[in-house]
Each structure stands twice: as C-alpha cells, then as structure tokens.
Amino acid sequence: MGSEQNVGRKEKQNNVSPLSEKVPARKKASGISIKLVTVGKKKKKFTFPSLPEKITCKSAAKYQSFDTLSKGTVKVPAGTEAREISWEGEFFGKKKKKEAIVKKSAWKKPSDCVKTLENYMKKGTVLNLIVTGTFINMDVTISSFQAVAYGAYGNIRYTISFVEKKPLKIYTVKEKKKKSPAKKTRTRNEAEQVQETADTSYVVKSGDNLWKIAQACYGSGAQWTRIYDANAGTIEAAARQHGRADSDHGHWIYPGTVLTIPI
Numbered sequence: 515m516g517s518e519q520n521v522g523r524k525e526k527q528n529n530v531s532p533l534s535e536k537v538p539a540r541k542k543a544s545g546i547s548i549k550l551v552t553v554g555k556k557k558k559k560f561t562f563p564s565l566p567e568k569i570t571c572k573s574a575a576k577y578q579s580f581d582t583l584s585k586g587t588v589k590v591p592a593g594t595e596a597r598e599i600s601w602e603g604e605f606f607g608k609k610k611k612k613e614a615i616v617k618k619s620a621w622k623k624p625s626d627c628v629k630t631l632e633n634y635m636k637k638g639t640v641l642n643l644i645v646t647g648t649f650i651n652m653d654v655t656i657s658s659f660q661a662v663a664y665g666a667y668g669n670i671r672y673t674i675s676f677v678e679k680k681p682l683k684i685y686t687v688k689e690k691k692k693k694s695p696a697k698k699t700r701t702r703n704e705a706e707q708v709q710e711t712a713d714t715s716y717v718v719k720s721g722d723n724l725w726k727i728a729q730a731c732y733g734s735g736a737q738w739t740r741i742y743d744a745n746a747g748t749i750e751a752a753a754r755q756h757g758r759a760d761s762d763h764g765h766w767i768y769p770g771t772v773l774t775i776p777i
Contacts, residue, residue, distance in 0.1 A: 546647045547617065553640040553653055560630055561620040563611075566601040569645065573597040596719070598657070599643065599650065600675040605661075607668025624670040628661045631674065635659050638729035640679050653679040655729075657721025677721055679730070718771040724764045731775050738764065744776045 548562040574595045605624035606616050634641060635656035643654045654676035661672040716727060724738035732740070742749065742764040752771045753761035761767065 546645065547620070549644045549646075550634070551642040551644070552634075553642055560627075561617070562603065563620040563622060563627070564604060564606060564616050566603040569599065569601045569648075569650070571597060571599050571650065596678040596680050597652070598675060598677055599654065600673070602671070602673045605670045605672065607670075609667045610669060624663075624668060628670060628672070631656065631659050631672075636725070638723075638726040638735045640729075641676075643676055655679055655726060675721065677719070714775045714777060716773045716775050718767050718769050718773060720769045722767060722769070724767065727773070727775075740776055741773060745773045748773065 546565060548565065550560040552558045605627045606613060606621070607624055610616065611618070611621045633639075635658075638655055641654055641656070642651070644651050656674065657677045658675045659672065660674075661670050663670050716731070718727075724741050725735035728738040728741055729735040746764075748771060749761045749764055749767060752768045753759075753766050756766070756768055758766055767773075
C-alpha cells in the first residue's frame with residue numbers, strides 16, 4: 515500500500531499543466547544607441563528611437579597617378595577617401611512606440627524625425643555621429659535621406675547615408691606667401707605638400723551639392739553662388755555631357771568634376 519501511495523504522489527507532482535509554466539520576458543531594446551550631435555557652440559542632439567539591422571561603413575584608399583617614361587603610370591598612395599556610413603531603418607508611430615525595439619526615452623513622431631534629418635541635410639549641418647559600442651564616432655554630413663510612409667500605424671521606413679567631414683583649409687594670398695619661404699630648395703615630397711596646401715580646387719564626390727561644398731569651404735552654404743559663378747562653364751559642360759540641357763543653375767553637379775574654390 516505504501517509503495518502505491520508514493521507512486522500516486524509522483525504522478526500528481528509530474529502532472530503539471532504547460533499553461534502554468536513561466537513565459538520568458540520579452541527582450542528589451544539593445545543598449546546600443548545612435549546619436550547625432552550638431553557641431554558648434556549650440557549643440558543639439560538627435561537620438562534614433564530604433565536601431566537598424568546593420569550599419570555599413572565604406573572606406574577606400576586614394577592615389578595620385580604619375581606618368582613616367584620608364585615605368586608607365588605609377589600610382590602613389592595619397593591618404594584615404596572620406597568614409598561613408600549608411601543604413602536602412604524605421605520610425606515607429608504612436609501606436610507602436612511601446613514595442614520592445616523602440617527606445618521609449620528617444621521616441622518622437624516619425625514626421626518630426628524626418629523633418630529634423632531633412633533639415634540637417636538641406637543645410638549641410640556638420641554632425642558628430644556616434645554609435646555607442648562600435649568604432650563609429652566621427653564628424654559627418656548627411657549625403658542622402660529618403661523616407662516612405664506605409665501601413666495604418668503611422669510608421670515610416672527610411673534610408674540614410676553620411677559622408678565623413680574632413681577639414682578643408684583655405685589659405686589667402688598673404689598666408690600662402692608666409693607658408694612659402696623664398697629661395698629655399700625643397701625635396702619632391704615637400705614640394706608636393708606645399709602644392710596641396712596652396713591648391714584651391716575641389717573634386718566633386720557622390721552626394722555633393724554646391725550648398726554643402728560652400729558650407730565646408732566658407733562656413734555658410736548660402737555662398738554657393740560664389741562657387742557656381744567661378745565654375746559656370748565647367749558645371750554646364752558636365753551637365754551637357756550627362757545628357758541635360760543645363761545644370762539648372764548648379765543644381766546638377768557630377769562626381770569627378772574639378773571645381774575652383776575662389777578665395
């Protein structure tokens with residue numbers, strides 16, 4: 515009798531309903547965050563409320579080419595191109611802001627997020643891009659931004675690309691004279707460095723526009739007309755080569771075009 519009672523107790527203990535088991539807690543949003551901080555005295559911060567699945571960082575070396583009689587074309591390393599950062603993401607509407615993927619403290623209306631980023635892009639605002647927990651911490655400008663609204667929850671899908679902001683020093687004629695002492699013989703490398711310092715040309719890259727270039731060179735995108743007026747013939751010729759009747763007063767510029775930056 516004693517053994518049968520023990521068996522019965524074991525069966526009752528093991529006969530636990532699956533519904534009584536604990537359900538694992540839903541995963542919270544990752545501790546990683548993506549922030550944009552405006553560069554300047556009045557710093558403004560924008561935090562992306564949700565994270566993309568992946569972030570792409572593109573970098574490449576650049577070379578100077580020299581034609582030699584004995585060896586043909588020789589390519590010499592000359593630093594690196596500006597890095598490009600891009601990703602695809604989503605801004606969630608009010609009905610979705612409690613989803614685990616959304617950082618509650620950073621949530622904003624999708625339309626406000628789009629407005630802020632488009633404003634940064636149009637003005638060529640220099641931003642410090644920080645992705646916590648990664649190697650990404652650099653000054654950038656937004657080179658492209660596209661947003662598409664979809665569904666019934668007010669969500670917006672977007673794609674965004676950034677280009678690393680590298681310093682561009684413009685020297686006046688007086689500064690050039692101070693930088694170039696008279697009657698001094700320089701080595702080939704020193705001569706190349708002085709030439710690069712005195713050079714006031716700019717090669718258009720993908721994602722550039724005259725406003726952004728003027729912002730980088732003069733600190734004000736509103737001075738883009740100075741660049742257009744100094745390069746109107748070059749800009750219009752490039753537009754015709756790409757099948758356009760004209761550049762629409764500098765609206766269409768193309769990668770590889772060499773522009774003169776007037777002092």
